[in-house]
Amino acid sequence: MIGAGENSAGTLGIVMLCHTALDRAQQVARFWAAGGCPVVIHLDRSVPGDAAKELRAALADLGAVRVIQRHRCPWGRWGIVAATLDATADLLAANPGVRHVALTSGACLPLRPVAEMMAWLAERADTDFIESVSVHDVSWTVGGLSVERFTRWFPFDWRRQRWLFDAAVEVQRALGLRREVPRPLDPHLGSQWWCLTRVTLEAILNDPKRRRYERYFRHVWIPDEAYFQTLARRHARRIESRSLTLAKFDRNGRPHLFYDDHLQLLRRSDCFIARKIWPQAERLYDFFLTDKVAQGRPVNPQPERIARHFARAERQRLEGRAGLYMQSRFPAETVTRDKTAGPYAMLCGFSALYPGIAKWLSDAAGTRVHGHLYARERVEFAGGARVWNGALSDSAALRDYNPRMFLTNLIWNTRGERQVFQYAPQDATDPGLETFIATDANAHVAIISGGWVLGFVGRDPADPEVRRELAALQKSELALLERLRGPEARAQVRIWTLAEYLEAPDDNLALMLAHIAPGAEASKPPERVALDWVGPFVASTRNAGLPLVTLGDYPTGAAPASGGWRAPE
Amino acid sequence: MPPPRYAPPTPARRGAGMPRRATAALVQRSGAMPQPKTGGSVAPRDPMRHEKGHSAGSLRKRRDRQLGLGATLRMRAERQAKLARALRKSRELRRVALRTDRIRPDMILAFTTQRNERIRLPYFLEYYRRLGVGHFLMVDNGSDDGSADYLAAQGDVSLWSTTASYRAASYGVDWLNHLQWRYGARHWTLVVDVDEFLVYPFCDTRPLAALTGWLEASGRRSFGAMLLDMYPKGPLSELAYAEGQNPFEIARWFDAGNLCITRNARYRNLWIQGGARARVFFPDRPRAAPALNKTPLVRWSRSYAYTSSTHMLLPRGLNRVYDSTGGELASGVLLHAKFLDTQASSLASRARAEAARGEHYGHGREYAAYEAGLEAAPDMWCDWSTEYINWRQLEILGLMSKGDWA
Known part of the structure; x- marks a missing residue:
């Protein structure tokens, strides 16, 4: 490990939300712990007891890692936020030295040595890293719902009950049913994966209106992309509106997976954490969970290259190569654009x-x-x-x-x-x-x-x-x-x-x-x-x-x- | 009684004089198309397949468009007939080595029919094991070269054998449909011949499970991989293939840009012809050239059935492995090592034997063409043949696509 300032040791705490690929999660937790980070893993309650027991046993030798299992975490529902809140509270209470907490998932992979990340954060002690965009200004959300995530009720599961979900939204639109956003919140959205300061987190956890906010956010759609993003705006001293976790989504809102062949791309990105990693990407785990990747200098994350890489793929999927007729691209005659490859x-x-x-x-x-x-x-x-x-x-x-x-x-x-x-x-x-x-x-x-x-x-x-x-x-x-x-x-x-x-x-x-x-x-x-x-x-x-x-x-x-x-x- | 003025020779009529075999009746009732041989087969001379031509087929096609429900029901009937036929044909299969208890829930399964391909088997099995195929379910059709014994000895192969007619089993499709029905449900299944080698985006760094996982996450149930005919430079007989060798060390050339594609409105698949085989063996009758479109990788369900080799599936939605608005879906290529001298039976003599046996589509018409072609012009190589490097090359050439899998 390179010579990061000793004063920054133990200042970063990690919250991990896990539900599958627990062996990988265990590997990553070890890495964080070895780097001096206290870790709290929240296991989805739907993970069977055997697997949970196995994970606890495997991590028993590490004092810095704690495993809790409290909430069910279906996609897009409140459980994920509840789990995050519990795990964060646990982490902060047990580790008074922690100054920043990073929220990660079991499929996240740290790309740089822990010490580098700690040193980098130590220089930005008052900064909260959370992508937090005002809903009134963006439209990057899936399903066309942006402001409405905050102003409608969502009793149905989008993944399993898509039809009912859509119908419920339509009915509310037709009837003009609206929920009030509790004052003084200003709805913001952003990536689920943040790295917040202790001060901000404690302010969020101890907010006098926390119960009221929770009641409200329980029925916001995909609250994990809204709760902290909105409350950080209220409590943070200094927000850098970007995530330290490199995560790219396709047009359907699914995260792109990283495989072995992305190694160089990830390495050169200088990002601290990437998700989502394919569980069987042996080379990535082998490479990044050792100290080989130390940069030795305090470089800033540069996710743009990877963004371009995936943007290119999206373009190929949507626009294709002009003038190409082949087995998986066969534009109908009604498509008048790019009928041939060149003049x-x-x-x-x-x-x-x-x-x-x-x-x-x-x-x-x-x-x-x-x-x-x-x-x-x-x-x-x-x-x-x-x-x-x-x-x-x-x-x-x-x-x-x-x-x-x-x-x-x-x-x-x-x-x-x-x-x-x-x-x-x-x-x-x-x-x-x-x-x-x-x-x-x-x-x-x-x-x-x-x-x-x-x-x-x-x-x-x-x-x-x-x-x-x-x-x-x-x-x-x-x-x-x-x-x-x-x-x-x-x-x-x-x-x-x-x-x-x-x-x-x-x-x-x-x-x-x-x-x-x-x-x-x-x-x-x-x-x-x-x-x-x-x-x-x-x-x-x-x-x-x-x-x-x-x-x-x-x-x-x-x-x-x-x-x-x-x-x- | 005077003879009827117009009596179309319906299949039932034609079959009346013959022994009433349920097989024939079922095929005809379902209106099933002639089945090309698995792996590089001849395009059926079916009028429905072509845009022009005022046949009963094109009339029916027009009606299909008007009556969506009728078409749907007809397709369903055809699919069910296909499945029933597969079940009946399964009686021809004799278990030789049954190891299906070793199949784990998330294994990728390969289904293959073979006949006298002993020399090709070791590399075939090695290739797909390396990609991560968990179990091979194979049908041996009356081999006499020891290939059945070889397969039966493999720990990850379940083997059935039959000496029944390949042709009568819809060129092997019925047997495999049954095995897929029985063992393939809820697995990703790969139907390939022993001379077909799947190449997909990132196949050099990502195992097949990465692809199937991604397909599943993207909501796709099937993955298209067109046949790409590979051939050596020089006469086919000049370089002999040795057991265990990578066939593409020898047959490492291909045609990069001479395909013909039309959309088959009835089954909604693309019908691809052309390539080296059309250029060399069918320059005067391209319509008879083999079909190259294939959908070999499918997340199987008991209600699915291949109708015509792996060129077409039912339900029809599985054939939508292409984008028709200008974008590209991810796709792969089946490198086809057919044109290879495998010593035991050089292709020319093999073609002679198969043409005589008449067990392949159109009574071995395709093999007859090869026989004639191989004697007249044994060299398929031309100045614009492309030498194979890797999947990225095929991607750049536009023969396959990464789509949005990056």
Whole structure:
């Protein structure tokens, strides 16, 4: 043990409330006693007699440890406070040297040597450490009850009679039944685990109105988080409103457990006491109940790291990882947030106009540019790869079995690298997929509508088979455009008709680049395919009864209306 | 009398000519789905399972949504039929070594069916003993490689044996349902095959009891752990597995991100397919690829029943091992050491034998695929295969989750 001031020896008393894992409680009591702390253990009256006898026998050799067993302590009821009051009174009466009393449980574990804690407290002789927050200001309580804990009656057990409990509260609300808080108390709430000075405790125990307060608090809900917290406000000279016991609760109000693998986290927290420890966490008990953990210097507790650790876990439980679809996270389609893991881009019509667009784009934007991921024969991964990140196969059948998951898998597997892919009505289009993309805020879509018609080069517009094909593809494209413009669309969409686009192709290409990869440097635009056949082709289909509307007002005469476009030299 | 104009070939009709075995009648009355093989089975070709398709199944599904009560009652009937069937099938089991008196109230129990897996058993038992499984309740289905003797000699194993048909026992589910009904109530029960190894958050530092304790405190009754197919690099026959060896020293690669998931509205579970097996063996017919979703760890009650391997349970609430609002529930992974050369019977020859025996789901269709696949492309490894490190890696890859267990 390090050289703590001798004057602080025996100044800290420990009250332990125990009901299970009594062997652990015994171990911890020994530790406190060895450090010179008198200990009073209150055993829940529902602990069977054998176990209680065993505990007493095991601790018989320690004069400083006393075991009492007076009250039943069901969760959230008065018994816990009554037990605490009795144990504290016993402790103070028997140990006049005690200046601070810490309330702990059987699942608490001291993280630092007793002497360090005593020395630290000795320097703060007049300070009461109790989290005590005015009910009018906070809403951290479970079940939405805060002020009402003090102003209603709670005849039913929340854990075992939840339905009755809720009904009773509702009835009282409806009837406007209210209890008066005894004057001059100002209701406060806070963690059950405190460390109070003798002066404050004696003032609470000897308060002339103690009987009145007890009668009142008997029917407050979870009085162990209210009784001392409220009365300390009345009697304490100096309150530090935080608990020296590190305890973290999940959103259901259950304490997080500490396991062996939390050892470093606990050690670095420099807190004095932690709860709740998993009873079988051998390493924690072995490590912290020896003097290995002495800091040798008076450092202050820093529970923030642990708080962050658990806050992260809560966030993972509630929000999950964006864009992840897996066995225990499968957001329904109605969940519109974070549909994919990151931004990506879909290009329609560009690959037909610029055969070399993929290479040009990946050079210019530094992103991964795939071909037609949804091509009918196989998945056209960048570079013609057969498999992609995460062992994503290029089999069209596997992809088409669940086109949407193919996309979300790809985006998830390539987190941190933006993916760009081509899409056209000729591909294995899927309405579900298109709706998904349209409603995904991560999607950046750039479309030259009608661009896909360029794939018909060399085909005969007089052939009714070709016209049927054209009609079907145009219908499919119109459906896509409608989805992208729909009321629920969240994708960032940029649409040109082919005619529009060709009015200023180089400028529009730069706009497209800025749209899918902001900040990218555009180099010399890639080559376009020859377009001289398109006007007559469009005219011919139109005259045969099939207007290709998605191209826009494509000039069907010999020369374009404005001089913006011409067949590449 | 003229024949009826429309006579759907109801099961009862079809079964009329056959010996009236209660088995068949019960299954059909309950409308039970075809049962895939325990452990990596083929997805039943059940129309109900898929969103599209205007079959009787999808009509019934639609009706289920409208009439919640009807669905509930139907599910209850199905569950009770399943339990009755398990009870009847239990007559096929012969006690070999009964040590169930050693089961203590808070023990975690493992339930397993096996056939000729002698070489795998030592590591299997060691692995789960180390995690803290207290007792193994095993059914030996006609082994002839000494595995029954080996198991019978283990102090923490209770062994039953049967030579009855694995297929007729719903691919072993009926036998285990019965053993769970009889011995599993109020215990956390783990149903795994001998080639399935449970990995859960913090499994390297926290025993299984820590997980089950936390699940219980969080009000959860079941824990999902998807199958993850593991395979070696190079031809399967190149590295032989030695008894007692960690199979993942050899089969230490997996596919990290190619799963297909849909929600099964009828049973409310997720239906997961894909992975290495779909990539290698079913690239052209993904629908036939085996299901990977599993719920192997359940706080058992006598009213529970697995309906289809460990893929689905009744009551349906037990299948809700996922969050559908965007959050993550804690989940694990069953590392699947199927693709391993266990000498005694190399997988290719095993696949041949099992395909011929036809005792597995779809008359061994899955094994037929392996047989064809293993001869054509013995190497499952690809450039984007991931090498297994630990559970944290699987967590980061999104194959499992810590949820709020920190």
